[in-house]
Amino acid sequence: MKELELKYGCNPNQKPASIFVNDGRELPIKVLCGRPGYINFMDAFNGWQLVKELRKATGLPAATSFKHVSPAGAAVGLPMSDTLKKIYWVDDLGELSPLACAYARARGADRMSSFGDFIALSDVCDVSTAKIIKREVSDGVIAPGYEPEALEILKQKKKGNYNIIEIDPDYVPAPVEHKDVFGITFEQGRNELKIDDELFSNIVTENKELPYEAKIDMAISMITLKYTQSNSVCYVKDGQAIGIGAGQQSRIHCTRLAGNKADNWFLRQCPKVLELPFVDGIGRADRDNAIDLYIGEEYMDVLADGAWEKIFKTKPDVFTAEEKRAWLDQMTDVTLGSDAFFPFGDNIERAHKSGVKYIAQPGGSVRDDNVIATCDKYGMVMAFTGIRLFHH
Numbered sequence: 001m002k003e004l005e006l007k008y009g010c011n012p013n014q015k016p017a018s019i020f021v022n023d024g025r026e027l028p029i030k031v032l033c034g035r036p037g038y039i040n041f042m043d044a045f046n047g048w049q050l051v052k053e054l055r056k057a058t059g060l061p062a063a064t065s066f067k068h069v070s071p072a073g074a075a076v077g078l079p080m081s082d083t084l085k086k087i088y089w090v091d092d093l094g095e096l097s098p099l100a101c102a103y104a105r106a107r108g109a110d111r112m113s114s115f116g117d118f119i120a121l122s123d124v125c126d127v128s129t130a131k132i133i134k135r136e137v138s139d140g141v142i143a144p145g146y147e148p149e150a151l152e153i154l155k156q157k158k159k160g161n162y163n164i165i166e167i168d169p170d171y172v173p174a175p176v177e178h179k180d181v182f183g184i185t186f187e188q189g190r191n192e193l194k195i196d197d198e199l200f201s202n203i204v205t206e207n208k209e210l211p212y213e214a215k216i217d218m219a220i221s222m223i224t225l226k227y228t229q230s231n232s233v234c235y236v237k238d239g240q241a242i243g244i245g246a247g248q249q250s251r252i253h254c255t256r257l258a259g260n261k262a263d264n265w266f267l268r269q270c271p272k273v274l275e276l277p278f279v280d281g282i283g284r285a286d287r288d289n290a291i292d293l294y295i296g297e298e299y300m301d302v303l304a305d306g307a308w309e310k311i312f313k314t315k316p317d318v319f320t321a322e323e324k325r326a327w328l329d330q331m332t333d334v335t336l337g338s339d340a341f342f343p344f345g346d347n348i349e350r351a352h353k354s355g356v357k358y359i360a361q362p363g364g365s366v367r368d369d370n371v372i373a374t375c376d377k378y379g380m381v382m383a384f385t386g387i388r389l390f391h392h
Contacts, residue, residue, distance in 0.1 A: 001027050009038045022178065028171035029142075033155050034163035036140055040118055042069050044142040044165055047120025050074060050227040052169070055122035057195055057219045060239075062122040063103035063129075064224075065114040070232070070247065072113035074224045075105030075240030076216075084108070087268045089284060090132060100128035105240040107136060110261050111288045118142070118163075125150045133157075137285065144169040193387060195222045200360055200383040204368075205375045210383070213238075214335055214358040221337025222360060222389065228339070230390040233347075235262040235354060236335045242266075243354070251340070255347045259354040266331045266355075267295045267324060277313040286311070295319055331355035339389040341365040345374035352378050362388050 004027060006017040017038050021027060036044065043066035054062035054076055061077035077098030085091040088108030096104065099121060107114045119133060121143040130150035133141060140163025141154065154164055179186045200218050203210060217236040224234045228246045233254045235243035243262030245254035267273060268291060276294065278287055290311045293302045299318060302308060308315045336351050338361040348371060351359065363384030365371065375382045 003027070004031070006038050006041075007035065014038075023174055028168040030166045032146070032151065032164040032166055034140060034158070034161050036163040036165060039068070040140050040163055043067070043118035044120065044140065044167075046227045047071070047118060048142050048167055050223060051120045051122035053195065053223045053226070054220065057223060058216055058239075061097075061099040061102050063099065063106040064120045065103075065106045065117040066120065067113055067117050070229045071106075071224055071227065071241065071244060072117060073106035073109035073241055073244070074220065075102050075109070076220065077102035078105075078239040080104065083269050083274070086274060093128075093131060095128075096132075097126050097128040099123050099126055100132055103129050104132055107132070109240055109242050109265055110244070112292050113261075115285060115288070125154070127153065130154050135284070139163060140165065142167055191226065191389075191391075193226070193389075195219050195226070199385050199387065202363075202384045202386065203381060204363065204372055204384050205380060205382045207376070207379050207381045210358065210381050214333070214381070217335035218337060218358065218360040218383070221335055222385070225337055225339040225389045225391075227391060230339050230392060232391075233258050233336060233338045235259065235351075235356065236337065237262075237331075237333065237355075242334070251338070251343060252346055252350065254338075255336075255350045259350050262331075262334065262354045263324075263328055264292065264295060266328060267319075270319075270324075270327045272317075272319055272323065276316055279311060279313055282311065295324070328354070333357050335360070337361070339391070341368075341388075342371050343367060345370045347371070348374040348378070348380070352380075357381065359383070360385055362386055 003018050003020040008015050009017040019041055046069060047064045047066040050064050051062040058076050064074040065072045080101055088104045090104045116137050116139055118139050119141040124145040125143045126147050127150045130153040134153050134157055142165040144167055154162055175190055177190050197215050200215055221234040221236045224241050225232050231248050231251055231254050232246045234241050235258050242265040243258040245258030248254040290302050302311055332355045334355040335358040336356045341362045341364045343365045357380055359382040
């Protein structure tokens with residue numbers, strides 16, 4: 001198949017729409033179920049590139065949860081603690097495969113943003129992973145293959161209309177890519193930057209102790225940013241993105257947005273949140289929304305009389321600002337990556353509030369000295385990569 005006609009483009013009024021390979025080759029994909037649309041394929045192809053690179057960089061199965069052409073989460077297949085299994089709602093599924101752990105982490109880091117995601121998997125989708133996908137609200141999945149039983153499980157979603165794409169893992173795109181805007185064609189070489197340990201060798205802070213685990217997290221942050229709409233920053237801990245700030249015009253707004261998401265990820269692990277007394281039968285999305293409100297500034301939306309009774313068996317106490325700060329102060333050894341240089345030290349100050357200890361960024365700002373000094377104030381380790389990773 002050299003061309004696949006789509007129902008429409010980004011919006012229903014944008015017709016005709018199709019996908020094809022510019023050099024006349026056959027498409028490297030098979031649609032096994034459903035009818036993916038324009039945005040589905042944008043998410044699928046960006047997501048596939050991300051997980052393929054994560055797999056190559058770390059040697060571990062990888063997964064990402066994409067929404068609107070940016071990842072809501074990305075992770076590699078490391079084991080999860082009982083607490084993580086609980087906040088990701090997979091504690092009832094027994095032993096999980098490494099690929100299933102990767103998707104549970106990718107989906108669970110920011111469940112609000114991942115609602116209705118498009119999934120990319122680096123490895124053949126197994127039954128363990130399919131069981132997690134089946135119970136989540138999702139638009140589709142792309143992977144290099146599917147175990148027969150896993151495929152049958154996925155085909156049951158959306159009354160048999162769930163989008164399932166198989167991609168040729170050996171497909172290599174042309175070295176030059178094109179994009180049309182306003183009838184004008186842009187041409188550029190593909191971003192084939194290899195992200196490995198060498199990229200983080202230029203450590204510019206007084207503290208130069210960069211452990212192996214932090215290098216892995218730096219690689220995850222950089223590879224995630226490579227496929228995130230710019231401006232963007234990415235907080236990573238223990239092999240998974242925990243906060244991604246995408247598409248903001250200001251660097252500090254990226255850092256704040258992603259930092260708030262990272263904070264929410266950690267707040268959800270607080271015993272006070274884990275023990276919330278939800279009513280029986282509450283839906284997964286309603287439960288996620290309630291937790292997001294409870295740990296945020298609009299907590300009265302779920303604690304007001306007439307509201308809490310629909311969500312909780314008993315009315316929870318307010319999660320005070322002082323309690324939240326005390327819990328967040330326990331979050332440490334977080335890694336932060338940035339797709340372009342930090343122009344001011346305020347980004348570092350905000351990162352510090354979310355437990356950041358390791359930073360990877362291009363460097364090159366006229367205020368690099370101020371940024372480095374701010375890192376030194378907190379004993380952080382910062383590497384200058386010398387490489388910008390804008391993605392549009």
